Amino acid sequence: MKEILIISNYYPPENGAAANRIELLALKLKQNNYKVFILCPLGNYPKGKLFPEYKGKFSVTENRDGITVKRLWIYPSVSNNLLVRLISVLSFSLGLFFYLWIKKTPNKIVVQSPPLLISFISVFVLSLKKKKLILNVSDLWPLAVIELKAIKENSISHKFSLFMERLIYKKATLIIGQSNEIITHIHSSFPEKKCYLYRNFPENRSVKLELEHLEKEPIKIFYAGLLGIAQGITELCQKINLQGLNIELHLFGDGAEKRQLEDLIYRQKVQNVFFHGMVNREELHSKLKTFDIAIVPLKVRLYGSVPSKIFEYSSLGFPILYFGGGEGEIIVEENNLGWVAEVGDYAKLNSKLKAISECGKLDLKKMKNSVWENSNYAFDLDKQIRLLLEEDVF
Incomplete structure (x- = not known):
């Protein structure tokens, strides 16, 4: 059975599109005879507080639907303060760095980006270990945070983010992106890079939700x-x-x-x-x-x-x-x-x-x-x- 590791900042029981997307990918790979491992933080999203089952724990290994999930410690936060958010990302990133450096991992690894720092650390360490790196790009950072005015263009943080972005694209074996625009953006700097479109489709349904039609309601x-x-x-x-x-x-x-x-x-x-x-x-x-x-x-x-x-x-x-x-x-x-x-x-x-x-x-x-x-x-x-x-x- 082929083995594959997925590194993500989100995974159920966390809610949200990112966690659902990664879980679906993991389940589909499992259905296609892959042994799937997940590496992620202790559950905390979207509230920015550790879920009760993870409080007081440094790391947790659990089985969810036949998938092995390894959770590492994080200082959780959903603060609007950029420094506090950076500390939160760094807390998981440091544990991730040492885990990837020390532990044995499968030869095929999917790395979710963003967050950019987490994907940067993952790609940097795993490229040194000659792994097959599949970069899953769901949004373009730092471009998105510039458009949202979360950081200033040409600031130190912007320039460092651009450096990280270029490195992960360069070192990735191949890239899957959720939009044609993402693929166009990557090819503008790395025209020879293998890129594939991977939309965030839900589980295919043969029966739609039984919607009720209440004529007299708004x-x-x-x-x-x-x-x-x-x-x-x-x-x-x-x-x-x-x-x-x-x-x-x-x-x-x-x-x-x-x-x-x-x-x-x-x-x-x-x-x-x-x-x-x-x-x-x-x-x-x-x-x-x-x-x-x-x-x-x-x-x-x-x-x-x-x-x-x-x-x-x-x-x-x-x-x-x-x-x-x-x-x-x-x-x-x-x-x-x-x-x-x-x-x-x-x-x-x-x-x-x-x-x-x-x-x-x-x-x-x-x-x-x-x-x-x-x-x-x-x-x-x-x-x-x-x-x-x-x-x-x-």
Whole structure:
């Protein structure tokens, strides 16, 4: 049986797109006769606090669905303070460095990037050990953090990040990227590097979520996910106009903007906006049965980024209201998944919301069926994995 190690900063029982994406990759490789190992921090995301089962422990080895998961110590944080976040990443990075240097590892290793420092340390050590390095790039750092204005362009931290980025691309045996933009970016510096498209598709479903169509209720739009800087959910709630519309906006999740969002909704009483906090995946899907549309926003257009929520929620049968720019717009439009408003253009978004409010529930029901059929045809995870295996990527 072939062995493979996946290094990631996130893994279940943590929630979120990154943890789900890595778990799906691990499970699919296991189904294709790989013995899979995971190396990750102690569970803490998205709250930035160690889960109760990991408190007081330096490392943990556990078995999840036949996959061996090794968790190393981390000083967890979701602080907006860049220095505190850096200390958190460094705490895991140091343990990761010594583990990879000392311990025996499989010859094939998937390294998740970002976080950039963790992928840099992994690639640096493992390239010295002559391992086959498969770099899984889901976002372009430091470009994304510059676009979000989290660090200053041409600062010392920016220049060092560029150095790390170039090294991981150079040393990787091959690269899998979640978007065509990521592959174009890498080829601009390393045109000969082998790169493969690997979208963040969900598990292929033969049966869609049994959605309920409640004719007399308002149209329910939902956001479920990270409440972070990149998503801009607080700004979204401040600038959308639902007054007089047959629409409710429901929010699920946790993250750095949670307190700010709660203050906005509960104290300022934003009209027709409801916050439900963080719920697990099973409970979320149960609640969503009476909902109608998934909104997928980004604060700014992030080159290379394609939110996995496009794939996840369309595969459940939800039309997508996309407000993030870039390659995501093309995917929504080409596959007839819903509506697109230009990122940052709240006048355009409010115009789309007005048009949605005028839709009848019967029209939405037909649209849900169409979206489910289109997404399940276009976003086939098993086919994607099979093609990558045929190319000997893993």
